[in-house]
Amino acid sequence: MSESVPVRCPACRRERLYTVPSYPCVCGAPVTPAVDRRTAPTAVAHRAWDEEWIALRCTACGRRDQWPHPELGCPCGTVLRVPVAEGPADSSARSPADPPAEREQAPETTAPPTPTPRSAPAPAPAPAPAPAPERRVFRSVAIHTARDAVTATALYLGWLGYRGIRRADRRPTSGIGLAARGLLAQVDPSVRPASLRDVECLWLTAMTESSDCVYFSLAGYADDARAGADRLRVPLFVLDLTGAPQPVNAVADRLAARGG
16 A cells, blocks of 8 residues: 655645555556655756656566656645655575575485385376466556646556657657657647647658557547548547546557557
8 A cells, every 4th residue: 555755845845745656567566666755855847758757676576667756746836756765675686694504414224115016107187278367457547737647648558568668759749759669659638639630640750660659638539530540540549537548449449458
């Protein structure tokens, strides 16, 4: 269960209770960053991609992934970056102080028993094939800001199986661009429905990079945008306020079902 820690805003000096988020690892276990209580939070004045993400290791499977850096919005309008402590070192290696294993004593020499004739064992039946593992439940973050929409999209792409998620090199015509191995995604957190031009520009950019593409919108899509996406085979998703993307067209349904 995520912990709650007091965080004081350096601008207005008011203190708020902050609930540390948990991110879903690909193994299904939650990954929770450790808040550095000895370091004061800092106000976010300028955005830098390298400062937006932190590397966390899953304590269940040992996998190390990039996750959004915890932030908190103060009522005074300041965005606070919550300091995160480095995780503990791996303890899988054996400590030098561990006592050596006891040496196995040689058994006493005794006369071997006379073997009795035994019939050959019957061949064991072939084991039944193991059932396919069930797909884990997607866990996202609630959307309150545009950054939450980007975070929810990045988590969903990771849940689909895409790796190496980062900010796209090219800025899209609207919204925020994300890229993964073989994929270009556009996140539109605005209050207007995505237009046909938005979908076509994403498709053209993905074509120049020999990548697939997918569109995520908070306000939905215009009718011609949906028709154009069906023609270009661009998956369309709508982000609800819980952070769970919902497929809009058939190609998005197939992507959600089979993964990346």
